[in-house]
Amino acid sequence: MDDAGEIPGGVRLLHDPLRNKGTSFTLAERRALGLNGLLPPRVHTLAEQERRVLGNVRSKSGDLERYLFLIALQDRNETLFYRVLMNHIEEIMPLIYTPTVGKACQEFGHIYRRPRGLYISLDDLGQVADVLANWPHPDVRVIVVTDGERILGLGDLGANGMGIPVGKLSLYTGCAGIAPEHCLPVTLDVGTNNESLLGDELYNGLEQRRERGASYDDLVAEFMDAAQQQFPGVLIQLEDFGNRNAFRLLKHYRDLACVFDDDIQGTGAVALAGLKAAMRISKGKLEHQRLLFYGAGQAGIGIGRSVVAALVAMGISESEARQCCWYFDSQGLLVSGRSDIPEQKQTFAHDQQAIANFEDAVEVLQPTALIGAAGQAGVFSESIIRSMAEYNQRPLIFALSNPTTKAECTAEQAYQWSDGRAVFASGSPFAPVSYAAKKFVSGQGNNAYIFPGVGLGVLASGSTRVTDTMFLAAANCLADQVTAEDLQLGRVYPPLSNITEVSALIAAAVAEVAWEEGVASVVRPDNPLAAIKAMMYQPVYPHYA
Known part of the structure; x- marks a missing residue:
């Protein structure tokens, strides 16, 4: 029907x-x-x-x-x-999402077939509610929205970024059983600064440079208001916004709507889960780690915030917890003597001499973990990883940038250059590696382990807000699903084949937080996990006659 x-x-x-x-x-x-x-x-x-x-x-x-x-x-x-x-999640997910979706977004105007989702442009100011009313399915419960400025590690793709909300929502259904008719992909088209797209006659977006002024904020505000009016209680996921907007939009709207930013909070949670699982391999403690991030954008800062939150929950002071996280960005090591540090980075600027070269920063700081989140392929060089292996018996190498072409190093490089001692995770999948008669199956630190389960938990509890505590609960739950067999293979995440079960467990953990924090609108059932599993979509045909 x-x-x-x-x-x-x-x-x-x-x-x-x-x-x-x-x-x-x-x-x-x-x-x-x-x-x-x-x-x-x-x-x-x-x-x-x-x-x-x-x-x-x-x-x-x-x-x-x-x-x-x-x-x-x-x-x-x-x-x-x-x-x-x-x-066939392990075979198909890389084809409909990362890494393949990156190439699809780059070619979006040239491979365009049929419309999916809603495009809301600057031309729609004052009429956003009318645009949303054109969507044929009235019971929308999850929206993924992007403005296309920072698509994966590929940069500004403008309206071509629609492939990301479409792919993310496919994973909401495929990984967490949220029915497809409840999902709405949205692209806010505010122009693009990508010269190749502006000169491409087949580009589908507005032919203008990216709006940076009041009209941008007006469009976002009108969309947020209209979405909540049209679809009461809807969960809104912010996706692939640029750094200049992502942090401030999350800060502004998180207490006004049921909203989160996956690049900040989802990435933070999935990386934290991997780090916690990695402690079981390295025999270390999270509070004793020194994490050196290559990149201080949404992903890097999001991971740092998650690590700090986890340590504070363990009873460690926030100032001590921040000392575990060090950042190297486009201007070098993030130190307190620097001028004009963006607000989101300020708490991670340490009292340390400036260092302009990443390899020098590794030598001076001697971190226990390298976390790549800047989309700079190959930055984890052989000399750097060999140095990490000198400082650490089990160096943690997390090459999290997407797609695969942007990875800081490959799984094979990490294992070979560390003499098989690295604990490796990546954003995109890598094939198993054989080294010194041992088989390594590296973990994929993909946000698909987190955001679908978080979304399902929000819907199951009727939560009116998405809180940081929910992401901490999701990270802890994910880390708990990593088995001894996974760790023996060097994998710090459960296999993707288990992701539906993992998402259900995360949803139950998130829903419990909603009930505990008083933001739920659904009465807690006697068995939340059973109730959540019962509401999950199953791909079976209906009978019409």
Whole structure:
């Protein structure tokens, strides 16, 4: 049935991706719904359709072609798309999200097929509510919104950034069972400063430079107000905004709406979980670590804030906790003597002599962990990793930048240059590595371990806000799911094949925080985990006749 309760028939039903079953419509359904003759005569099971899709995906010549095939499937048959994704998450997730989605966003105007999501541009000022009212599904519960300024590690892609909200929401469904009709991708088109896009006749966005003034804030404010009016209680995830806007928008709206920033809070939580699990390999303690970040943007600062929050929860003072986190950015080591330090960085500026070279910073600070979050490929060089292995029996090397082409080092490099002693994690997936007769399966510190479960927990509890305590609970829960077998392989995250179960457990932990902090609007059930699992979407076809 559609949202009004009517069952569309004939071609309308075949063109409705939420209800289309393709060749799985039974003979009785075909007669009742006016589909006779519109489909080949043989009826196929969902499992048979799944095998057909996998055969097609695996026959494609490259990952971008696989992405296009899968998005086309999503456009015509959401149930089958999610069946394939959920049953083959380790194979399919890298094709619909990182790393492939980065290339898809770069080529978005040239590979554009059918619209997905809503584009809200500066031309819509004063009419944003009308734009949102055009969305055909009234029960939206999660919105992922971007302005396209900082797409992965690729920079300003403007309206081409729509691939990110689309991909993120696919993971809300595929990883945490939030039904696709409850998900809305949004791009705020405020222009772009990407010269190649401005000169590209196939670019789909506004042909103007990026707005930096009052009109930008007016559009964001109108969107936030209209979204809450149109979809009461909606969870809004801020995604891939530039540094100049991400921190201030989160600070401004976090107490006005049910909102979070995945690049700051989600990345912080997933990295914290990896660090906590890594302590079980290195036999260290989190409070004794010295973390050196390459990059002090949203991801780096978000991780630092999460580490500080975890240490404070352990009884350590905030000033002591901040001493564990050191940053190297575009101006060198972040030190207190520097002028014009942005607000979000100020608490991490330490009293230390300025150092302009990253390798020198490693030598002086002798950190226990390197965390890459600036999208600078190869910055964790052989000499740097060999130095880390001299200072540490089990050096922590977290090359978290996305996509794969932006990784600070590869898994193979980390293991080889550390003589097999590195504890390695990355943002994008790397193949297993064999070194010195040992097999290493590195962990992927992907936010998909965190944000879907957080979102599910918010919806399950009816939380009116998203708090930092929720992300701390999510990080602790994720770290607890790492088994001894995972650690033996060098993996500090559970396998992606377990992500649905992990998301449910995180959702339960997040919902408990909502009830404890008094921000929930749903009465706590006797068994929250069972209630959460019962509400999770399953990719099965409905029966129409």
